[in-house]
Every structure is written in C-alpha cells, then in structure tokens.
Amino acid sequence: MSPASRDSAPSLPHSIKVACSNCSLRELCMPVGLSDDELARIDAVISTRRRVKRKTALFRSGEKFHALYAIRTGTFKTCVNAEDGRDQVTGFQMAGEIVGLDGIVNDQHTCDAVALEDAEVCVMPFDRIGELSREVGALQHHLHRVMSREIVREHGVMLLLGTMRAEERLAAFLLNLVQRLQARGFSRSELVLRMTRQEIGSYLGLKLETVSRTFSRFAEEGMIEVHQRHVRIVDIERLRGLLSQPGSPM
Amino acid sequence: MSPASRDSAPSLPHSIKVACSNCSLRELCMPVGLSDDELARIDAVISTRRRVKRKTALFRSGEKFHALYAIRTGTFKTCVNAEDGRDQVTGFQMAGEIVGLDGIVNDQHTCDAVALEDAEVCVMPFDRIGELSREVGALQHHLHRVMSREIVREHGVMLLLGTMRAEERLAAFLLNLVQRLQARGFSRSELVLRMTRQEIGSYLGLKLETVSRTFSRFAEEGMIEVHQRHVRIVDIERLRGLLSQPGSPM
DNA sequence: CGAAAAGTTGATTGTCTTCAAAACTGGTGG
DNA sequence: CCACCAGTTTTGAAGACAATCAACTTTTCG
Numbered sequence: 133m134s135p136a137s138r139d140s141a142p143s144l145p146h147s148i149k150v151a152c153s154n155c156s157l158r159e160l161c162m163p164v165g166l167s168d169d170e171l172a173r174i175d176a177v178i179s180t181r182r183r184v185k186r187k188t189a190l191f192r193s194g195e196k197f198h199a200l201y202a203i204r205t206g207t208f209k210t211c212v213n214a215e216d217g218r219d220q221v222t223g224f225q226m227a228g229e230i231v232g233l234d235g236i237v238n239d240q241h242t243c244d245a246v247a248l249e250d251a252e253v254c255v256m257p258f259d260r261i262g263e264l265s266r267e268v269g270a271l272q273h274h275l276h277r278v279m280s281r282e283i284v285r286e287h288g289v290m291l292l293l294g295t296m297r298a299e300e301r302l303a304a305f306l307l308n309l310v311q312r313l314q315a316r317g318f319s320r321s322e323l324v325l326r327m328t329r330q331e332i333g334s335y336l337g338l339k340l341e342t343v344s345r346t347f348s349r350f351a352e353e354g355m356i357e358v359h360q361r362h363v364r365i366v367d368i369e370r371l372r373g374l375l376s377q378p379g380s381p382m
Numbered sequence: 383m384s385p386a387s388r389d390s391a392p393s394l395p396h397s398i399k400v401a402c403s404n405c406s407l408r409e410l411c412m413p414v415g416l417s418d419d420e421l422a423r424i425d426a427v428i429s430t431r432r433r434v435k436r437k438t439a440l441f442r443s444g445e446k447f448h449a450l451y452a453i454r455t456g457t458f459k460t461c462v463n464a465e466d467g468r469d470q471v472t473g474f475q476m477a478g479e480i481v482g483l484d485g486i487v488n489d490q491h492t493c494d495a496v497a498l499e500d501a502e503v504c505v506m507p508f509d510r511i512g513e514l515s516r517e518v519g520a521l522q523h524h525l526h527r528v529m530s531r532e533i534v535r536e537h538g539v540m541l542l543l544g545t546m547r548a549e550e551r552l553a554a555f556l557l558n559l560v561q562r563l564q565a566r567g568f569s570r571s572e573l574v575l576r577m578t579r580q581e582i583g584s585y586l587g588l589k590l591e592t593v594s595r596t597f598s599r600f601a602e603e604g605m606i607e608v609h610q611r612h613v614r615i616v617d618i619e620r621l622r623g624l625l626s627q628p629g630s631p632m
Numbered sequence: 633c634g635a636a637a638a639g640t641t642g643a644t645t646g647t648c649t650t651c652a653a654a655a656c657t658g659g660t661g662g
Numbered sequence: 663c664c665a666c667c668a669g670t671t672t673t674g675a676a677g678a679c680a681a682t683c684a685a686c687t688t689t690t691c692g
Contacts, residue, residue: 243537
C-alpha cells in the first residue's frame with residue numbers, strides 16, 4: 133500500500149541453522165516415508181531459515197528467483213501488481229505452505245509475498261532442490277504435487293471470483309480459513325484474521341466496504357460473531373449452506 | 383452443458399505413433415538444446431497421439447490421472463465444476479500448450495478438458511516423464527517451468543476477475559488470444575473464436591449477454607469488427623488503452 | 633497521548649444481470 | 663437442394679448487487 137515500506141530483505145537478513153528431520157511441520161511440507169539418509173540429505177539442502185517482520189516482503193515482483201520458501205510460522209499474503217497500479221491478492225499462506233513457485237518460469241518473481249505478522253520461513257534453494265529431487269524420487273513427486281495443488285487451488289479461486297456473489301465469497305473464504313487452521317490444530321470455530329478488510333476484499337474481488345457489510349450481515353443473522361479481527365463461527369452449517377444453494381448454473 | 387454428451391474417451395480410442403524429434407511444435411512444448419540421444423529418449427516416452435473430436439472430453443473431473451497432454455492441433459477449454467452445478471472455464475488452450483497438470487496432486491483430474499474443435503494431442507505418460515526427467519535435467523526444469531507458467535497465468539486471470547470491468551476483461555481476453563495466435567504464425571489482427579459467447583463469459587466471469595454487448599460496443603466504437611466468431615482487430619492500441627487507463631488502485 | 637490506519641454504516645450511483653423476444657447460423661433429413 | 667430446428671447471438675427493458683462517496687467510530691502504534 134504505502135510505497136514507503138518497499139523494503140524487501142537483502143541477501144541474508146536473519147538466517148538460522150535448522151533441520152527438517154525434527155521439524156513438527158514436516159508432514160505438511162515434506163513427502164512422507166523418507167529414509168533417514170534421504171532426510172539427512174534434505175536437511176543439508178534446506179539449511180537456513182529466515183525471519184520476516186510484519187509488513188515486510190519475503191520477496192517482491194521483479195526480484196531474481198532462487199529459492200522456494202516453506203512457511204514455519206506466521207501468515208503471508210501473495211499479491212500481483214498490474215502496470216496500471218491495480219493489485220490483486222492471490223492467496224493467504226500459513227505454516228507448512230510453500231511460496232515462491234511463481235518465480236520458476238522466468239527465474240524472476242512475478243508477485244510479492246508479504247508477511248502479515250512476524251514470520252519465519254525455511255529457505256529451499258531451488259537448484260539444490262532440483263538436484264536432490266533427481267535422486268530422491270519421493271521429493272520429486274512431492275514437488276510436482278505441491279505445484280499441482282497450487283494450480284488446483286487457483287482453479288477454486290477462479291470459480292469463486294467468476295461465479296459467486298459477495299456472501300458466497302466471504303463464506304467460502306471463512307470456511308477455507310477455519311478448515312486450514314483446524315488442520316493445524318487450531319479451533320474449528322474461533323479464528324483471528326491476520327489480514328485487513330482491504331486485503332480480504334482484494335482477494336475476494338470485493339471492496340472493503342462490501343466485506344465489512346457482509347461480515348455485519350452474517351453477524352446479524354447469527355452465523356458468526358465478529359469483534360474486529362476475531363471471528364467466531366456460530367453456525368457453520370448455515371455458512372456452508374450459502375455455498376450449495378443459490379447457484380446460477382450458467 | 384447437455385449431460386448427454388458425457389463421453390470421455392475410453393482407454394485407447396484413436397492412437398497414432400509419432401515422434402517429437404521432427405515435430406514443428408517442439409519449441410513450444412519441449413526444452414531447447416537437447417542432444418539427439420535425449421530427444422530419442424523423449425520420443426520413446428511420448429509415443430502416442432490421440433484424436434479428440436469436437437465437443438468431446440480429453441479427460442473429465444474425477445477420472446484417474448495418468449498423463450499430461452501436449453496439444454498438437456485444435457483448441458481446448460478446461461473447466462471446473464462446483465458441486466452445486468456452477469462451472470467456470472479456467473482457460474482456453476491451443477497448439478503447443480500442456481493440459482492435465484491439475485491431476486498430479488491427487489492422481490485424479492479435477493477439471494474437464496473439452497475440445498472446441500477436432501483436435502489431436504500427444505500423450506505424455508506422467509510416470510515415464512517423471513523417470514526421464516530424473517535423467518534429463520533440461521526436461522526436469524522444463525516441466526517445472528510449465529507448471530510455474532500455469533500458476534503465473536492463473537494469477538493474471540485472478541487479477542482480471544478480481545479487478546477488471548467488463549470492457550477491460552474482454553479487451554484483455556482478445557489481446558491475449560491474438561498474441562498467442564501471432565506467436566503461432568497467425569495474423570495479429572484477424573482471429574476466429576473457437577468458443578461461444580457463453581464460454582467466453584464463463585471464463586471472464588460475465589454473462590453471455592454482457593459479452594455480446596461488449597463486443598457490439600467495441601465494434602460501434604471502431605476498435606474491432608465482429609462477424610459471429612470472426613473478429614478483426616482494427617485499432618489494437620485503443621484496445622490496449624482500455625487496460626492501462628481506468629484502474630481503481632484499490 | 634495523538635495521529636494514522638482500519639473498520640463501520642448510510643445514501644446514492646453505476647454496472648452487470650436477469651428476463652424476454654427476435655434474428656441468425658449451421659447442420660440434418662426429407 | 664431446401665426447409666426446418668436447435669443452438670447461438672443480438673438487443674431491449676427492468677431490476678439487483680456491489681461500488682462509490684462520505685461521515686464517523688474505533689483501534690493501533692510510534
């Protein structure tokens with residue numbers, strides 16, 4: 133937003149030595165069933181972490197691509213910028229998810245990844261991942277799956293943006309968020325939004341006022357309780373119902 | 383649309399022996415700078431073609447995934463279906479482009495690929511591609527780039543769906559189409575739409591009436607000439623201008 | 633504490649959708 | 663070869679939904 137804070141991190145800001153082998157998030161970002169030897173080799177490749185402070189960028193559009201990043205803690209948004217100043221949030225990423233895949237095609241990032249809260253990521257140098265995945269079949273397939281999953285996720289967003297009304301979009305957004313939080317051991321009814329109404333709106337193709345109004349309407353109707361960024365899902369079934377009913381089958 | 387024509391092709395409908403090594407589309411779907419040996423090994427893997435008749439599916443959502451497909455001739459649409467009957471065209475693919483990437487994550491396709499005209503594709507069995515890319519580094523990187531390119535393309539569609547007005551969407555659509563056609567040796571001002579207004583609308587998140595009206599408006603204003611599916615771009619600069627001006631920088 | 637950022641709410645406007653009717657196209661069978 | 667018919671496209675009129683503009687409140691953070 134503010135062109136002032138355009139501070140992408142320089143080469144090696146805060147880097148830390150670590151190991152996947154004893155990482156609690158391994159099930160999320162690594163293939164399962166690796167041998168000790170394979171794990172050790174992966175440890176050798178993914179040897180540094182990087183801290184990213186709130187509102188600063190992990191990478192920015194135009195920067196040279198050299199690594200994928202596995203999120204360890206914190207939440208990110210990715211967002212693309214058009215030449216004319218428009219921008220669009222393309223996703224919100226949380227622990228265990230991978231960002232940076234956009235950079236592979238042209239060896240250059242085409243979107244920004246900005247931390248919504250203080251965060252920490254594992255740096256996975258792409259050329260070394262490539263080498264290693266030639267030897268460790270499970271890693272190769274895992275990488276393919278990660279990329280394919282992202283493609284499928286984006287199909288879902290396109291469906292949302294192309295066919296849904298505001299209420300449906302916000303319901304889908306909330307349901308997706310709690311589902312992912314639940315998978316990470318958080319409550320399935322309470323959540324703290326790490327992003328602004330603005331950012332939610334950008335992601336959902338709505339203006340922030342519409343997001344705010346729709347939150348209010350959901351609250352009035354007793355489906356959720358909203359206190360700023362704290363949301364409590366009171367009637368998840370009715371929220372789900374918003375998605376399956378009104379469909380204009382085009 | 384008509385639930386009658388739900389005929390995805392069975393195991394081996396019309397298959398033909400072929401070779402990438404002397405294929406004119408190689409620059410589009412294969413890495414460059416391969417040795418003769420490497421090319422021969424790729425030929426061995428991509429050994430069959432398949433014909434797909436107009437309005438029939440190359441694959442459908444739910445089917446088991448086993449191959450990627452490189453389009454040789456013809457045009458496809460890919461489209462995702464929601465449980466509630468909604469559907470969304472996620473892309474239009476033409477010669478040299480790859481479809482099927484969505485199937486990798488869960489070993490199952492999550493969208494339909496339907497031929498908009500009689501078409502022919504090269505079948506690339508995914509497990510064999512995987513094996514070979516472990517040995518041929520250029521192929522591995524190429525595959526990564528293809529997937530990354532698709533992710534970046536979808537970012538662009540999200541920007542379009544999330545931030546653009548009808549005129550901008552249609553202008554972006556037309557400009558993208560001619561650009562890709564031109565890259566394939568076709569005119570940069572004449573094009574034949576292989577899809578209906580309906581399908582364009584689904585892709586652009588608009589109703590078919592809006593697409594039709596917007597075409598008419600462009601024609602009135604002398605930017606294009608439209609005769610059904612034949613479109614002539616008269617003033618490409620003005621069309622481009624639609625994309626760079628009005629931006630609501632959110 | 634105070635300024636800036638974020639969020640809420642209301643009134644109005646604009647764009648796209650919906651509903652409807654008619655014209656056109658292309659393929660099929662008499 | 664022509665007539666017919668389903669699918670496609672165009673166009674109009676009315677309505678709906680979200681955007682815009684604006685004022686105000688609340689929260690956050692230096």
